[in-house]
Amino acid sequence: MCDHHDDRPAGGTACGAVSRRFALRGGLAAAALAGGLDVSGGRALAASAPSGADAELITLGTLAGPVSTANRTGISSALHVRGRTYLVDCGLGSLHQFSRAGLALDSLAAMFVTHLHADHVADYFNYFLIGGSGIRHDRKVRVCGPGPAGGLPDAFWHGPAETVGDGDPTPGIAELTRRCAEAYAYSANIFQRSSRAPAPQDLADVHEIALPEVGASFRNTAPDMDPFPVWEDDEVRVSAVLVPHYDVFPSFAYRFDLAGGRSVVFSGDTRKHDNVARLAAGCDVLVHESVYVKAIPPGRNPNPDYWRLSHTFPEEVGQIATAAGARHVVLSHISPGDVPDDRWRAAVGSTYRGPVTVAADLQRFPL
Incomplete structure (x- = not known):
């Protein structure tokens, strides 16, 4: 679970403890499933307010x-649950998309970062630096993400590689936050003096996820493991596993079990793996x-093993979904972005019999 877990924001409860609300509302969700509640579709909107559903998944980017x-x-991606928003990753444009989706910054309860590749955290600090005036100042936003990797892998070409940074070359989310605050110190200091804006880092309650004892390291990034608890409040219970994303460590997939009985899983970036x-x-x-x-142009990555060891092919997504008994597959973080939807669906559908949606930006899925 997150380190310093007992030092949690208001509304959080200890990991692993199922709240009474989860137990009471689970029966309602089971009844909804029996009645055929439709989660197979979704609707893409250029800009909109939340749909009015108690809970919905929104694919921001x-x-x-x-x-x-x-x-x-x-x-x-965002889960909006009974007025609270839980964010998973914050790539380029995330803050803008958050607003376009009609989400209020003061609803942001927690952020979960799968891994520290730049395309997953490009807008992370912007939520506090630029969006900080909209965030509630009476409680901090919980941030859960990877800790330090502990070492760097060898370069794939078996030669020396440049190392960036004067200090720890493999910082985790806590040190990333601190360094961002220092880099933007002038802006934060000026805003403090002109408008009493809070220091951006003071709006975040940052926790690096402590790993279970499974022998994981930057050289053994995703050993076989069972899901472990990360965090819980009275609306969601979050668990995780490590996943293999080439040489990135730690890299997580997350599961959200909602108090109403619904569950949503985010694979993060991963090749096909039983942990998912x-x-x-x-x-x-x-x-x-x-x-x-x-459909990827030749030469886009000089490492011939990169795609196979970093990501999941659509037929493999179907195999994972079938093995898991997942009720609905939503494809997101797709590449290339211009492959026709029917080709994605056909490929996943060759190994999976359930509904498949190729997500669009700002698409909403009532839960």
């Missing part, structure tokens, strides 16, 4: 990689990344 396109922005299937067992929605490698 759906593109893999650091560069936005005309129709897709950087990877970021374990985490996603019986879930209602599996939000999974995918790369349509046959």
Whole structure:
């Protein structure tokens, strides 16, 4: 679970303890499932307010990689549950998309970072630096993410590689936050004097996720493991597993079990792995990344093993969803972003019989 877990914001409860609300509302969700509540679709809106559903998944940005396109922005998803928003990753454009989705910054309860590749955290500090005036100042936003990697892997070309940074070359989310605050010190100091704006880092309650004893390291990034608890409040219970994303460590997938009985799993960036299937067992929605490698131009990455060891092909997404018994697959963090939806669906559908949605930016899925 997150380190210093007992030092949690108001509304949080100890990991692993199922709240009474989870127990009471689970029966209502089971009844909704029996009645055929539809989660197989979704609707994409250019800009809108929340749909009015008690809970919904919103795919704020759906593109893999650091560069936005005309129709897709950087990877970021939100769960909006009874007036609270839980953010998973915050790629390029996430803060803008958060507003376009009609979400209020004072609803932001917690942020969960899967890993520290730049395309997943490009807008992370912007939520506090630029969006800080909209965040509630009476409680901090919980941030859970990776700790330091502990070492750097060898370069794939078996030669020396440049190392950036004067201090720890593998900082975790806490040190990333501190360094961002220092880099933007002038702006923060000026705003403090002109408008009494809070220091951006003071709006975040940052916790690096403590790993269970499974022998994980930057050289053994995702050993087989069972899901472990990360955090819980009275609306969601969050658990995680490590996933293999080439040489990135730690890299997480997250599962959100809602108090109403629904469950949503985010794969993060990963190649096909049984850890994801374990985490996603019986879930209602599996939000999974995918790369349509046959459509990627030759030479886009000089490492011939990169795509195979970093990402999941659509047929493999279907295999994971089938093994997990997931009720609905939502493809997000897709690359290339211009592959026709029917090709994605056909590829996933070759190994999975449930509904498949190729997510668009700002698409909403009532839960």
